[in-house]
Amino acid sequence: MRRSIYLRPIGFVPRPAGEDLDETSMGVSLAGSNLAFTGLEVIERYGKSVERQCIALSEFFERDWGRHTMPASDLLEAMREPRGRLKGVSLDRPRIMGIVNVTPDSFSDGGKLGSVQAAVAHALELEAMGADILDIGGESTRPGAALVPVEEELSRVLPVLKALREKTDALISIDTRKAPVMAAAAEAGVDIINDVSALTFDPDALKVAAETRLPVMLMHAQGDPETMNDEPVYQDVVLDVFDFLEKRIFACEAAGIPKSRIIADPGIGFGKHLHHNIAVLASMSLYHGLGVPLLLGASRKKLIGQLCNVELATERVPGSIAAALSSISQGVQIVRVHDVSETKQAICVWQAALFGDEDAVI
Numbered sequence: 001m002r003r004s005i006y007l008r009p010i011g012f013v014p015r016p017a018g019e020d021l022d023e024t025s026m027g028v029s030l031a032g033s034n035l036a037f038t039g040l041e042v043i044e045r046y047g048k049s050v051e052r053q054c055i056a057l058s059e060f061f062e063r064d065w066g067r068h069t070m071p072a073s074d075l076l077e078a079m080r081e082p083r084g085r086l087k088g089v090s091l092d093r094p095r096i097m098g099i100v101n102v103t104p105d106s107f108s109d110g111g112k113l114g115s116v117q118a119a120v121a122h123a124l125e126l127e128a129m130g131a132d133i134l135d136i137g138g139e140s141t142r143p144g145a146a147l148v149p150v151e152e153e154l155s156r157v158l159p160v161l162k163a164l165r166e167k168t169d170a171l172i173s174i175d176t177r178k179a180p181v182m183a184a185a186a187e188a189g190v191d192i193i194n195d196v197s198a199l200t201f202d203p204d205a206l207k208v209a210a211e212t213r214l215p216v217m218l219m220h221a222q223g224d225p226e227t228m229n230d231e232p233v234y235q236d237v238v239l240d241v242f243d244f245l246e247k248r249i250f251a252c253e254a255a256g257i258p259k260s261r262i263i264a265d266p267g268i269g270f271g272k273h274l275h276h277n278i279a280v281l282a283s284m285s286l287y288h289g290l291g292v293p294l295l296l297g298a299s300r301k302k303l304i305g306q307l308c309n310v311e312l313a314t315e316r317v318p319g320s321i322a323a324a325l326s327s328i329s330q331g332v333q334i335v336r337v338h339d340v341s342e343t344k345q346a347i348c349v350w351q352a353a354l355f356g357d358e359d360a361v362i
């Protein structure tokens, strides 16, 4: 059954953590964090028609939502519920995932990380800059990228994962769509599985991921990387992405992966044109209704080039920081970035300015 009501938290304000403030006037704490939302965009979908209205929390609590009452209160509860730790790392403040591409054709690191040592050194450098998670990927999934055979992918990432595991206690994620890579990576001691197909690409992925007992990152994509941006089709991209992620969370739960081990990501640039990407960015906070921590990856992506007329991916750092900050200010827990120290500096200043706290370390 298709969901017919969606709630998007809006009107974010800083909220002293743990203080018992009146929710109607001071806002509801988002996912146990020190950000609170003071309003809601109520979105009703009837087949092809979608109606949106923004209201204050007080009005939301006063109105009779009829047949939407239960789904609406479930969504509100999912937004409010504090998120658990991710392998010991608390998610009540923003976290940075640093990108380590172990591919000869990487879209912005351009094959610089040709060797295992270079990849490991790059990962450790990102950790020193403040990355909480190191995301290791051996198959490019950027638009137009071709499939990498499983043996090739394994030979790229396994030596890096093994060497890196010896050298760091930071969280390591494996960016893969393939069950054998997930299994081998788990064996090598990775902490998280990051699958841009939300465990749909490989028929064994759901079962294998469940067996590893690792947390999984489920990302929305429409189509395969090679052709996904040719002709993406949505009724309403923001809501269709929500429905997809909700379904994948159900599928995971059915396979034995509890919600406490799931992170959701709307997949910027995956089967999405510029207007789709912008709509998703602008509505990021909607996805808190999924009841799991959120991840956003917009770093150096094409939408930034399109918005600001920047041809070179390496020159899209300021725009990437803006995308990261805008999602963090909507409560997104993890940003996946190339430029860790720049992003960290931006988050630090944003936190200090918003919460008035110079010790607001991230």
Ligand code: PT1
Pocket: 107, 141, 142, 143, 175, 194, 195, 196, 217, 219, 265, 267, 268, 269, 270, 295, 296, 297, 298, 300, 301, 302, 303, 336
């Ligand atoms: C992502 C992501 C990822 N992105 C997660 N994993 C990539 N969880 C790889 C472009 O438009 O957002 N979330 N793993 C990289 N993919 C792309 C897609 C790179 C689009 C570039 C573009 O330029």
